[in-house]
Amino acid sequence: MLRRHFLQRFLQGAGCFAVSAALPFRSQLWAATSAQPGAFHFPQGLASGDPTPSSVMLWTRVEPLTGPTAEPIALVLQVATDTEFRQVVAERTVMATAASDHTVRVYVEELSPDTIYYYRFRAGADVTHLLGRTRTAPAPDSDRAINLAFASCQSYEGGYYHAWRTLVNEDLAAPADHQLDFVLHLGDFIYEALGYGGARQIDGLPSGGGTPPEWAGGVYALTLEDYRFLYKTYLADPDLQAARARWPFINTWDDHEFSDDCWQSVSTYTAQPLAEQRRKVAANQAWFEFIPAVLSDLPASTIVPNAARDFTFAAVEDAPLAGTVDAHGLDTEPNNLRAIDTLSIYRSFRYGRHVELVVTDTRSHRSEHPVPGELNQQISGSARYVTPWELIKIFDAGRTFNGGQPPAEIPLGDKTIPNVRRDRPAGTMLGAEQKDWFKNVLRETDATWKLWGNSLPLQPLRLDFHHLDPAKGAELAFTTDCWDGYPSERAELLGFVDDHGINNFVSLTGDHHCHFAGAVAPDFDADSPRWVGAEFAVAGISSQSLFEGVLSYTKPDNPLRPLTAFELGNALAANLNTSFLWGTKAAMTAAKTGGDLTAAAAARNPRQNRHLAYCDTHSYGVARARVTADRIQVEHLAIVPPLTPRGDVGAELQRRVHFELPAWAPGDPAPKLASPQFEGEKPFPLT
Structure with missing residues (x-):
């Protein structure tokens, strides 16, 4: 619990909270919350993720009906074993702030294995328009x-x-x-x-987006x-x-959650890769x-x-890659390493x-x-x-090809291709770690x-x-x-x-x-x-x-x-x-x-x-x-x-x-x- 409290305090600015579920439980906060309906809505619904036998992450995003705000919005989460919320097992007040675009993530612990739970969020008198349903993993x-x-x-x-x-x-x-x-x-x-x-159209991006010179049509997210x-x-x-x-x-x-055909912090919209750490x-x-x-x-x-x-x-800053790799196969440019290390999934x-x-x-x-x-x-x-498949095998193996004796040139049809990977380590999709x-x-x-x-x-x-x-x-x-x-x-x-x-x-x-x-x-x-x-x-x-x-x-x-x-x-x-x-x-x-x-x-x-x-x-x-x-x-x-x-x-x-x-x-x-x-x-x- 000390670790949980530490993480909770550390991550509050990112809309992260924790709550324990225990029975018997008597709801108090939900009934005590009062406000006129019609002030808030939940335009992206709600969701749950990564269930274990005793826990799950719950999520929502809230907005005032009048439009975006820089002010924090108080939410109340309820978790119950029935759709009428007569058997509430967890309840928590959380703050949706502009720092996390008014999203909240609530980690609910001490749940029972292999159990269906229902959940909802409330802002003032307004409740999520969908009833959340989730299920813990079996033991x-x-x-x-x-x-x-x-x-x-x-x-x-x-x-x-x-x-x-x-x-x-x-x-x-x-x-x-x-x-x-x-x-x-x-x-x-x-x-x-x-x-x-x-089939559907999205009209522009907030920043205006980026347009690669060799890509016909469209713009891509920058910020x-x-x-x-x-x-x-x-x-x-x-x-x-x-x-x-x-x-x-x-x-x-x-x-596409980052950039088409990407690797590390590199985009590849053009034939020449571009490091985009930010x-x-x-x-x-x-x-x-x-x-x-x-x-x-x-x-x-x-x-x-x-x-x-x-x-x-x-x-981080957008900096050209170093061209050398560490023991885990990552380019050693410091901004590249810091960008990758911001999240591990x-x-x-x-x-x-x-x-x-x-x-x-x-x-x-x-x-x-x-x-x-x-x-x-x-x-x-x-x-x-x-x-060509033969070219891939040689290039991917790098200096390990042919028992550590890769060719300097590779025949391809009536031409030869220089082996530009002969001094590189073998390719990796996962990285060593x-x-x-x-x-x-x-x-x-x-x-x-x-x-x-x-x-x-x-x-x-x-x-x-x-x-x-x-x-x-x-x-x-x-x-x-x-x-x-x-x-x-x-x-x-x-x-x-x-x-x-x-x-x-x-x-x-x-x-x-x-x-x-x-x-x-x-x-x-x-x-x-x-x-x-x-x-x-x-x-x-x-x-x-x-x-x-x-x-x-x-x-x-x-x-x-x-x-x-x-x-x-x-x-x-x-x-x-x-x-x-x-x-x-x-x-x-x-x-x-x-x-x-x-x-x-x-x-x-x-x-x-x-x-x-x-x-x-x-x-x-x-x-x-x-x-x-x-x-x-x-x-x-x-x-x-x-x-x-x-x-x-x-x-x-x-x-x-x-x-x-x-x-x-x-x-x-x-x-x-x-x-x-x-x-x-x-x-x-x-x-």
Whole structure:
């Protein structure tokens, strides 16, 4: 309690408070609060986050109805076990101040495990318009099934949040033992730039925003007020508010919470990276204010100490990076290190006997992209897409390649590429400190299933142009901004899983704006890969699908257009699925034959992305998982592009895709994920 009081005093300026729940309890403050109604409102609703068996973080933001104010606003929080608040277990008066943009975070302790609680906030006589509902985690020895949803990528301008409304509606109708325990949000909760899509519009940023010279269209957030404005805009959406009011969220971030395709405090809007330490601090502060995560106070889920830390402001300047890295893989420029260190969000959670959820940060501690953007642009016309796989392997390994003897030059077609990474350490996505923590948690947990909340996919999405044209083509990684750009560390981590006999290992991921699933291995390119787990990737809630994004770059006169789409009847066939699942030769055959799948299958590359059990690049939606002692069941909900409002009805579903993965014994290879079962129309070419 002394530590709690210290943190409470220290963080009061950041809108952080703590309260203990105990029974019996008699409410006093709520009844004593009096004021005329109609003075205040809660435009971003309320939320809960990071539940443990005995605690949860509660959140809201308040404003006077007359508009923003610099004055503090007194709030009263109540937590109860019933919707009528006859059984109040915690009550606390807190102050919402301008220092935290009138957001408040209240850490509630001494709760009962596996219990549904209801909560509300009051300002004067005005009460939050939504009733908050949250649920603590079951005790570590609980044998019950765990139900969760996972989601990613919710561009406000890209579309509406129909998937959230459908998830709420279906959960309300579900039997009690199948209702969700929590939602795992895998990142891109906001998009820092305007111009991602056109279903809805955001008119400007408070600062006016920044405009990179090589980026066509849009502006991006520069200041704390800009990032706060984006969170307030996104959280004003009624479907997202309904989801946050119904379930506790466990959040990590990806890139857009700070800057597209970022690493450390570096933005990459242009081919030449730019250090923006002040933006990184502003983005971290806004995330901490608007996302109810438990960081410094989170109890460790295993004997491995908790590494997360609350936001602490640091005054920094935007300074060029030093070009040298420390023992943890971070650039040693002092402003860079201070900016990153303002907030640490990697953490783990225990849910009953069967789930250990490990949540990582794949942005703040990673090394720079393996192939420099300017070089990649010369090769493929893009800073981080369609990169030769052989080049990635050599560049990523740095000075460790070929037993410590990397080549000075690399042949590429009829040219040679200088090996600009030959003196650099191997690439890292997690950084040394987080990587050690991650390994230790996996090794120490005794939970049946080890789930990784992983903002970026482990599984490659490769394009086998060498199979389409053996004389000129090369195998290409679709993007280097995911784990396929950091294969050395991926092999190390998955090799650790294999070497230590860690069974029932599953990655839950997003980012790529498509539904896909399959197996994971230390070496995806081996003749007989040893599968050590599975991965399920979820499409975006509203962000433009991968198919539509690639389609916009491959115009009808582009010779590579058939690998993405071709006319089939009155619609476009999503032939990008074929390219990833069966290979480019099969995709070209499908396009040339007008969709003859027998001919396409005959041209299939048997080694093409062998790990994939499913891929639907033209999809939006969310996913659910049910975890028991003997299996994990995953359902992808694929919805119609959410481009028009639908109110409380929710999404129009295209299909439900069902996977089932049985548990396996320690030391055994993981069973390769089988093809899914479908409800509704299958995507091309599985039709």
